[in-house]
Amino acid sequence: MNRLSKVFSGGKAFIPFITAGDPSITVTEQLIYSMYEAGADLVEIGIPFSDPVAEGPVIQAADERALAAGVTVDDVFSMMERVRKSCDVPVALMTYVNPVVRYGTERFMANCGRAGIDAVIVPDVPFEERDELLPYCRKHGITLISMVTPASGERIRMIAAEAEGFVYCVSSPGVTGIREKIGHEAGGMIKAVKDVKDIPCAIGFGISTPEQAAELSCYGDGIIVGSAVVKIVEEYGEDCVGHVAEYVRRMKAAISV
Amino acid sequence: MSKGRFGIHGGQYVPEILMNALIELEQAYERYKSDPDFTAELDYLLRNYAGRPSMLYYAEKMTKDLGGAKIYLKREDLNHTGSHKINNVLGQALLAKRMGKTRLIAETGAGQHGVATATAAALMGMECEIYMGKEDTERQALNVYRMELLGAKVHAVTEGTQTLKDAVNEAMREWTRRIGDTHYVLGSAVGPHPFPVIVRDFQKIIGQEVKRQLAEKEGRLPDAVMACVGGGSNAIGIFHDFIDDEGVRLIGCEAAGHGIDTDKTAATMTLGSVGIFHGMKSYFCQDEYGQIAPVYSISAGLDYPGVGPEHSGLRDRGRAEYVPVTDDEAVEAFEYLSRTEGIIPAIESAHAVAYAMKSAPEMGKDKILVICLSGRGDKDVASIARYRGVQICE
């Protein structure tokens, strides 16, 4: 069984997101271990980008901190090689497409493979442009994750039919960030996906509280939380690891009833 | 390969949430671009509201002074709102209206596109919100107040470098939040398909008019056409009708800022490499890890790290040339045209004037050179004064 297929095998999955190198690559590595221990089923690691167009203010600020600290994608690959010596946590990289094509798509995916990265999520590559990445992902055994959104409508069938690993369901319109109210569009989206293909669906964007996670998890197979985790990292900096682990434990418990 | 390609460039690299909006836009555009009611209404507005056709003016004093090619100025600065931006905005606003949208959002650098969008929104009774880098709201303060006078809400963008690229980022984020009633009026020939095609089509009237006007005056084609390039909308507008006329040199003038050997520059074609950003594959100023470079130019409208995909395609196949022009050269051209012809150009357009000042003397007297004077310079007077060490209160 590959690492990605075990993500959804033990009940509803909890998937935290952190930005690599915020506040340092050492802390990122510690966060990976401790979030896994605290119950994270997959860890999503963001490659910091100068212009994260799909991101709200919290993750934008994290990208700025990481870039100011001088973190590069090469640092992320080396860190992951260290992680893989002792830890088999499933890992997805979130990156915008420009850092991939500039690095060389072939070289990027080869290094992902070598570093034990299981999947990539590239928000600015929609279905129509997936050939930019897909051949290289396939060649190096990396799963390219597809996204569906409340604005996708009929497109969901087309996207789901070709989806691999799991489907990332965007809960509500807009960029990432903590939302007080999240609509109930996820249910319909996930039904549309599952009508076409039996594939796990994880819901993300806007989720921060255990209550929201519990409520939304009924619709799908997992919950993705970014800004709320990154906010804890922002608040506690170098000392964030314990606080983040505690949060992950609470969120995982909330969806495990 | 996906839609909207110019060689390898172009495409639709946007988050899934925007894909249906782009598809709807493309379908609406395909439907209305040949719809007689739509084209008649746009034509009416261009003539009676924007003031088209714009004049093609023989710059006799400049020609004699430089002693080479005969120089014509395509006077987009005389359009309503003071630049070529109105051509595109009237087209997109009419299209948005046909699509049932009630709200326009736009990015702006120099403020000219923001002013044009605010103007169209006022005219058509639509809501309007403009995103502008905070630094640009300061160096183009006059245009901020103009937009507000026209009823628009101006958001000063404090993210990133606080200039044009950050304004585009923020407008795109806003569009993902509110797609239903909102059309994003992209201001240059950049972004995901179908924007580069739509913007070019609404701007290509510039080159079509030049061709006709020059045929009347000179009975022939020009030898060279020059335009400044930010994202490239005035340039593609004046180039497009000449692309198949192989004898016409097409020259895009990009902003070199302090110089292409410094890090204070926005010379994308000279220094950039292929990347994917703001929805398109094209050339971008970026570092080895694909981080978009913080570019610089005295001109807020050219202070952009990318360039439209059609220009990148024209460059790859050797059909158009792109040259860097520094702040100093542009400011000198700004002052030169003011003194010589009594025309104060936008600092953006002054980049094209500067390159014409260099190349006209090297061309024979029998040659004809057309400069796209994309905008007027009123908005720049205070900042040029500052550049020259003169403090004036606006």
Ligand SMILES: Cc1ncc(COP(=O)(O)O)c(C=O)c1O
């Ligand atoms: C007068 C003028 N010219 C040129 C430009 C640059 O845009 P583009 O390259 O799309 O023509 C601007 C942009 O603000 C402008 O205001």
